[in-house]
Amino acid sequence: MKSAVIVFPGSNCDRDLAEALLLVSGRAPQMVWHRETELPAGLDLIAIPGGFSYGDYLRSGAMAAQSPVMRAVAAAAARGSFVLGICNGFQVLTETHLLPGALMRNSGIRFVGRDVTIRVENSQSAFTSGYEAGEEIVVPVAHHDGNFQADAETLDRLEGEGRVAFRYAGEVNGSARGIAGILNEAGNVLGMMPHPERAVEAAHGLTGGRPLFEGLLEAVGQPA
Amino acid sequence: MKVRVYVTLKKGVLDPQGKAIHHALEGLGFAGVNDVRAGKLIELDVDDGTRDADVEEMCRKLLANTVIENYRIERTETVTGGVGA
Numbered sequence: 001m002k003s004a005v006i007v008f009p010g011s012n013c014d015r016d017l018a019e020a021l022l023l024v025s026g027r028a029p030q031m032v033w034h035r036e037t038e039l040p041a042g043l044d045l046i047a048i049p050g051g052f053s054y055g056d057y058l059r060s061g062a063m064a065a066q067s068p069v070m071r072a073v074a075a076a077a078a079r080g081s082f083v084l085g086i087c088n089g090f091q092v093l094t095e096t097h098l099l100p101g102a103l104m105r106n107s108g109i110r111f112v113g114r115d116v117t118i119r120v121e122n123s124q125s126a127f128t129s130g131y132e133a134g135e136e137i138v139v140p141v142a143h144h145d146g147n148f149q150a151d152a153e154t155l156d157r158l159e160g161e162g163r164v165a166f167r168y169a170g171e172v173n174g175s176a177r178g179i180a181g182i183l184n185e186a187g188n189v190l191g192m193m194p195h196p197e198r199a200v201e202a203a204h205g206l207t208g209g210r211p212l213f214e215g216l217l218e219a220v221g222q223p224a
Numbered sequence: 225m226k227v228r229v230y231v232t233l234k235k236g237v238l239d240p241q242g243k244a245i246h247h248a249l250e251g252l253g254f255a256g257v258n259d260v261r262a263g264k265l266i267e268l269d270v271d272d273g274t275r276d277a278d279v280e281e282m283c284r285k286l287l288a289n290t291v292i293e294n295y296r297i298e299r300t301e302t303v304t305g306g307v308g309a
Contacts, residue, residue: 059289066286095289102291105240149237149292174238 001220003029003045006073006089008064013050013087013197020197021047024213025222034067044220045082046073048089050142050195060103060145061091070096082126082216083189087143090181090191099184099191100158101150106143107174113142115206117169118180118194122162125183126219127190130211136169137208139194146193148175148182158182166192225272227279228298231288232263 003021007014014031021029029047030040039046054063064070070092077083077098085093093099106112115138120131131137150158155176158164166181173193181192196209233239239261246260266287270279279297288295 058286062286062289094291100291102289104237104292107238107240109240109244147238147240151291174240 001025001027001044001217001222002040002042003027003047004032004040004043005029005047005049006032006034006069007049008034008051008053008067008092010053010055011049011051011088013195016195017047017049017086017197020200020209020213021045023200024210025217032069034064034069037068037072039069039072039076043076043081045084045216046076048073048083048085048092049197050087050089053088053092056145059091059095061088061093061095064088064092065095074098077184077189080186080188082219084127084216085189085191086195086197087141087146087193090193091145093189093191098189099182100154101148101176101182103145103193104147104149104174105145106147106172111142111144112146112173113140115139116141116172116194118166119169121164121167122183124162125165125187125190126216127183127212128165128215129218130213130215137199137211138206139196139199139208140206141172141194143173143193146173146175148179148193150176155179161185163187165190166194225270225274226300227268227270227274228300229266229268229279229283229287230263230296230298231266231283231293232296233261234292234294237292 005014005018018029091103117136120135123131123133163183167178168180196212199206199209241262242260249257283295
């Protein structure tokens, strides 16, 4: 699987994500700086990491969404490349309008950093095919702005079209309908607040994130 | 020319920061505060010929996230001399 990790000033999960992709796919991703206007050719997956891009100025992800590389990411997404945004990456994808809704300040005001249980709501997507529908996995969250909000009509549509990929099993940040991760209409873009890349090997203490990357490998025709 | 852009959360959108401020005010003993909503004020210094439509576009494309926020544009004349920093 040929992948790239986008790096913004303030990204801080880019190396974790690169390590996870290397571990699962056997191939190191290319690290792409935000000033680039073109992506490497033939990418199967573009991954947007967690962190605090541009210091979260204005709104989390708002500045990163305007960076040159995101135009190339949007074009690649339109062509069908897989795009995975984790934590700040999810915020960037909503600010880029590749995904609907917005991620607001956690309802409890505080930064939340702990392991949480999430439920796989849709196991039919390329990102979730490594799981069973309804399966519960434990993955870490670490965010201040993870409170997913959209209007009722959008939420109904996301649920009706099976685009809620993951839901929190308990209360975490006030997200509407407990949503932890969503897919775009075509199913090739996933944004999620929890960190699957921090749960891929025994040394992490958790391995619940590994099937996500393995599922993607299968989707691009390279069984894990 | 100075332009002020007020960005506020849409009605009905939960405002955790506003709630926390409200709670703190009550803690200080201020009674009679019914609700608190927090927002942002962004001041722009733009060329005098800048069109309303351009400022509107700035708001829609960057300054506000219209999924959750409203914006209000207020124009003020350039202050020549006088007080203020």
